[in-house]
Amino acid sequence: MRQMTEDELTQTVLDAHAKTSDARVREIVMSLLRHLHAFVREVRLTEAEWMKGIELITAAGRMSDAKRQEVILFSDLLGVSALVNMVSAGVPEGGTESTVIGPFFVEGAPERKSGESIALRDSGEPMIIRGKVVGLEGETVSHARIDVWQTDANGMYDVQDPEQPEHNLRGFYRSNERGEFLVKTIRPTSYPIPTDGPAGELVRAAKRHPWRPAHLHAMIAAKGYKPLTTHIFDAEDELLDQDVVFAVKPSLAREFKRNDSEQEARRHGVKAPFLELDYTFVLARA
Amino acid sequence: MRQMTEDELTQTVLDAHAKTSDARVREIVMSLLRHLHAFVREVRLTEAEWMKGIELITAAGRMSDAKRQEVILFSDLLGVSALVNMVSAGVPEGGTESTVIGPFFVEGAPERKSGESIALRDSGEPMIIRGKVVGLEGETVSHARIDVWQTDANGMYDVQDPEQPEHNLRGFYRSNERGEFLVKTIRPTSYPIPTDGPAGELVRAAKRHPWRPAHLHAMIAAKGYKPLTTHIFDAEDELLDQDVVFAVKPSLAREFKRNDSEQEARRHGVKAPFLELDYTFVLARA
Numbered sequence: 001m002r003q004m005t006e007d008e009l010t011q012t013v014l015d016a017h018a019k020t021s022d023a024r025v026r027e028i029v030m031s032l033l034r035h036l037h038a039f040v041r042e043v044r045l046t047e048a049e050w051m052k053g054i055e056l057i058t059a060a061g062r063m064s065d066a067k068r069q070e071v072i073l074f075s076d077l078l079g080v081s082a083l084v085n086m087v088s089a090g091v092p093e094g095g096t097e098s099t100v101i102g103p104f105f106v107e108g109a110p111e112r113k114s115g116e117s118i119a120l121r122d123s124g125e126p127m128i129i130r131g132k133v134v135g136l137e138g139e140t141v142s143h144a145r146i147d148v149w150q151t152d153a154n155g156m157y158d159v160q161d162p163e164q165p166e167h168n169l170r171g172f173y174r175s176n177e178r179g180e181f182l183v184k185t186i187r188p189t190s191y192p193i194p195t196d197g198p199a200g201e202l203v204r205a206a207k208r209h210p211w212r213p214a215h216l217h218a219m220i221a222a223k224g225y226k227p228l229t230t231h232i233f234d235a236e237d238e239l240l241d242q243d244v245v246f247a248v249k250p251s252l253a254r255e256f257k258r259n260d261s262e263q264e265a266r267r268h269g270v271k272a273p274f275l276e277l278d279y280t281f282v283l284a285r286a
Numbered sequence: 287m288r289q290m291t292e293d294e295l296t297q298t299v300l301d302a303h304a305k306t307s308d309a310r311v312r313e314i315v316m317s318l319l320r321h322l323h324a325f326v327r328e329v330r331l332t333e334a335e336w337m338k339g340i341e342l343i344t345a346a347g348r349m350s351d352a353k354r355q356e357v358i359l360f361s362d363l364l365g366v367s368a369l370v371n372m373v374s375a376g377v378p379e380g381g382t383e384s385t386v387i388g389p390f391f392v393e394g395a396p397e398r399k400s401g402e403s404i405a406l407r408d409s410g411e412p413m414i415i416r417g418k419v420v421g422l423e424g425e426t427v428s429h430a431r432i433d434v435w436q437t438d439a440n441g442m443y444d445v446q447d448p449e450q451p452e453h454n455l456r457g458f459y460r461s462n463e464r465g466e467f468l469v470k471t472i473r474p475t476s477y478p479i480p481t482d483g484p485a486g487e488l489v490r491a492a493k494r495h496p497w498r499p500a501h502l503h504a505m506i507a508a509k510g511y512k513p514l515t516t517h518i519f520d521a522e523d524e525l526l527d528q529d530v531v532f533a534v535k536p537s538l539a540r541e542f543k544r545n546d547s548e549q550e551a552r553r554h555g556v557k558a559p560f561l562e563l564d565y566t567f568v569l570a571r572a
Contacts, residue, residue, distance in 0.1 A: 001526055001527045001534070001536050001539075003537070004372075009369055009372060009532060010369065012365070013368075016365075016492065016494055017492045017494070019493045019494075020493065021493060022491065028335065029488070031325050031329045032325055032364075033365070035321040035322070035324055035325040035328075036321070037366070038321055039318055040369045040370055041373060042321075043313055043314050043317045044373050044374060045314070045374060046374040047374050047375075049314065050367070050370040050374075054355070054361065057357050058350045060343075060344075061345070062348055064348065069340070069344070071340050071343050071344045075340065078299065078319060078322060079295060079298070079302075079323065080323070081336070082295060083296065083299075083323055083326045083327070084332070084333055084336040085333065087327060088333050205307075205311050205315070206302065206315065207306065208302055208303070208305075229333075246295060246298060246299060246302075253287075
């Protein structure tokens, strides 16, 4: 046995993984190995820098739980989530585009009846979304599950803010026989991603602002259709072209219309003026 | 604002990090971004595959604590630790070579007096290491701290095995005025790395054996000298050229000599036959 060169070491590591039986896993692992090793060689990573990276990844994992996913936040900030979404989304022409899931989706949010508010406390500008789910040929998609989640007017998700009731501004609706559902909520606001964890170090080092433009998250699941994870962005938000996690797609931005009618506000159980949005999710078949 | 292409997205992410003020951090982040994005584009990573990666990293972080470092184990298995060691070690000609630290170093191991055993229970073949610490010009290095750690005869470190006394087969010695120290231990054994965590999935997917050749870890710190993290490998181990974490350097392998003298065994407080090794750590100046 003799001392290896850097290239020989990389080749030895590749050879050791060449017997991976699943062809797709092999493809991914081999590519990851080549790029990780190329990165280490290119920057001549020192052991102290490597240890800093180990510590950041470990801290991100340890901080993650059912309510906060710091590893996803790292991926989001590095633009990896947005790129994965771009290379893999495969939304056909005419379908609603997808975007990143983000670190704040929570399993187990409750069902909301059509027209029931996800805003569990009086905080922001009322907003009504008349939603519809259809297929690519315009066919009605009934019994779809539409999960929605957003921050409160203070820019924080319920899981970040002990003052908010549990599941505030989260829940799922079901589309009816006509594919329709009615969301009652508040206007989403732009907000800074949390920078109190290891991902915050990256934001500060790069001197980036931590802001995301205002949006509502939505995740649609319907039998026979491809699942869709997306956002609805506020078209008036000035930060649309500088989202800290690179997740904006122009087709997902909408103007929210102001309605001053006291009568219509009463019908929805809100105070005038309120905001209105008609939004149709167009799903591709599975 | 218009829809970006994949290349434009990568460029946008690079631009967003171009203002990183620390030049070295900028160099590392920009290179990491380029290689991570190239990897995602090359394999057309799907969102499900991305989520699997997020879950593996998160699980590795969550599993890590003061006693086990699964993120380091991942880095070791991918050959990243060995490559970082290779590109950054910079050991001058004649100095003792370094190698990876591994996932089982533990802070706070106790000091052992010269000749005191780190083996706290009767398990393996007794071994005596007559150690010495010198500088590159042969000068004596006294008052060096020599941390050593190894598995017990069952192939497990104390922190993996509730049956072992705390700090079994760990501790640190100090070199005396002549640079010398005497380690009493047992013969190290080859052992499988733990595959009960997320890193184990990688080993199984690649159909790799999980074994490391027999070795004793050592970490030397001395005022005025570069710290050294290294192993002493058993030259007779058949797995020397197939270490699962790619950490073997030929210069670190030694033959352990068998001594049948009852008298010499008694002098060391062990039973004959026992193994002997003379080992000199050669440090570079800081």
